[in-house]
Amino acid sequence: MELIYTNKIVKGKKLDFSIADVNEVYEGSVGVLWEILMGEQIHVGADVQTDIMAQKAGVNKNTSVLDVCSALGGPARHLARKYGCKVTGLDATMKMVDEAVKRTEKEGLMHLVTNKLGNALDMPFKAAAFDIVWGQDAWCYVTDKERLIKEACRVLKTGGIIAFTDWVQSGNMADKEWEDLNCFMAFPYMETFAGYEQLLKQAGFVIIEKEDRSPDFAKYCHIYQDKLRNELKSAIISQYGAQMWKAADNGLALWVKAADEGKVGWGRMIGRKV
Numbered sequence: 001m002e003l004i005y006t007n008k009i010v011k012g013k014k015l016d017f018s019i020a021d022v023n024e025v026y027e028g029s030v031g032v033l034w035e036i037l038m039g040e041q042i043h044v045g046a047d048v049q050t051d052i053m054a055q056k057a058g059v060n061k062n063t064s065v066l067d068v069c070s071a072l073g074g075p076a077r078h079l080a081r082k083y084g085c086k087v088t089g090l091d092a093t094m095k096m097v098d099e100a101v102k103r104t105e106k107e108g109l110m111h112l113v114t115n116k117l118g119n120a121l122d123m124p125f126k127a128a129a130f131d132i133v134w135g136q137d138a139w140c141y142v143t144d145k146e147r148l149i150k151e152a153c154r155v156l157k158t159g160g161i162i163a164f165t166d167w168v169q170s171g172n173m174a175d176k177e178w179e180d181l182n183c184f185m186a187f188p189y190m191e192t193f194a195g196y197e198q199l200l201k202q203a204g205f206v207i208i209e210k211e212d213r214s215p216d217f218a219k220y221c222h223i224y225q226d227k228l229r230n231e232l233k234s235a236i237i238s239q240y241g242a243q244m245w246k247a248a249d250n251g252l253a254l255w256v257k258a259a260d261e262g263k264v265g266w267g268r269m270i271g272r273k274v
């Protein structure tokens with residue numbers, strides 16, 4: 001399956017992935033596979049984690065939320081439905097935005113949710129437009145995290161909240177392992193918790209919370225592997241072929257091992273723009 005990458009050029013401490021690669025992944029069957037594995041909220045912990053972060057970020061009916069890398073818009077609709085807030089979803093993949101629009105219309109949430117095509121590195125919004133900038137398990141795809149955080153700061157009102165979860169590098173690893181893990185996901189690189197903390201402070205945020213939930217991440221990696229190997233195996237093979245299933249299984253096995261060894265993890269950061 002060509003859209004599961006096996007090698008990419010390493011440039012400095014980054015793999016040479018671009019927005020075009022991300023588009024290929026999420027326009028194709030791999031994007032669909034993620035929804036099958038994780039649900040329409042394509043992140044660890046689904047709506048449970050969305051609610052935890054909503055409470056911590058202070059989402060309510062008076063807040064405007066920008067979900068950066070919103071994919072199918074699952075979290076955006078959940079927030080609008082449950083908290084009555086206005087949500088703008090921003091995503092760079094046309095297929096994801098089209099699908100998010102369709103699902104928003106189907107649920108009759110157009111008065112609260114807007115889905116927009118655009119790049120997180122050049123957000124198509126005016127300064128100080130939002131109360132909350134939100135992200136779940138997606139900023140690992142972004143090629144320049146420093147610029148992403150600066151953009152988030154620009155579009156936030158003073159006193160506004162940045163709240164996100166992400167997949168991070170949490171331990172040392174050999175170059176080959178680092179390349180294989182990132183290549184499988186089409187990540188240019190993963191930040192570390194300390195790296196995110198520094199980027200947030202540099203951009204003008206005070207850190208409200210930094211929560212390392214890596215043990216949960218390892219548990220979820222096992223859950224996804226188990227689903228892939230058991231309940232979803234025959235459906236995926238009949239729909240996408242044995243080669244795709246095998247490539248997915250090989251890649252996921254690398255992630256399960258790295259998560260068990262504490263080399264990759266996941267967690268939440270919350271900051272306030274001062």
Ligand SMILES: C[S@@+](CC[C@H](N)C(=O)[O-])C[C@H]1O[C@@H](n2cnc3c(N)ncnc32)[C@H](O)[C@@H]1O
Pocket residue numbers: 019022023026040041042043068069070071072073074075090091092093096118119120121135136137138141142143
């Ligand atoms: C794992 S999915 C996001 C899941 C979503 N946050 C959720 O919780 O349901 C990754 C998404 O990030 C988007 N993406 C990656 N890089 C991007 C960028 N630079 N700007 C905007 N969207 C981007 C992809 O198109 C894809 O839809």
